[in-house]
Amino acid sequence: MNKAELVAAIAHKSELTKKDSQAALSSLQKVITKSLSEGDQVQINGFGTFALSYYPARTGRNPQTGAAIEIEGANKAVFKPAKALKDLL
Structure with a gap:
C-alpha cells in the first residue's frame, strides 16, 4: 500500500474527504518525526x-x-x- 492508497483507505473508513485524510496523515508524520528527532x-x-x-x-x-x-x-x-x-x- 502506498501513501495515496492509505489516504483513500483513511477517507473511506473515517468518512473524511481525501483532502482531510491527507492533512491528518501528514500531521501524524510530522508529529512522529519531530518527536523522534527530539529523542522521544x-x-x-x-x-x-x-x-x-x-x-x-x-x-x-x-x-x-x-x-x-x-x-x-x-x-x-x-x-x-x-x-x-x-x-x-
Whole structure:
C-alpha cells in the first residue's frame, strides 16, 4: 500500500474527504518525526511504538574491492508492534 492508497483507505473508513485524510496523515508524520528527532518515542496503544535505536560504528567490507571500511554509528527509527497488532497478524 502506498501513501495515496492509505489516504483513500483513511477517507473511506473515517468518512473524511481525501483532502482531510491527507492533512491528518501528514500531521501524524510530522508529529512522529519531530518527536523522534527530539529523542522521544511515540506509543500508540494497540498499534505499536516508534522509537530511536542507536547502531554503533562498525567495520564493514567494500564488496567490490574487499577493503575494510568504517561504517559510522547512526540513530535509526524502529517500530515495535504492540501485542494486539502481533496477534492480528
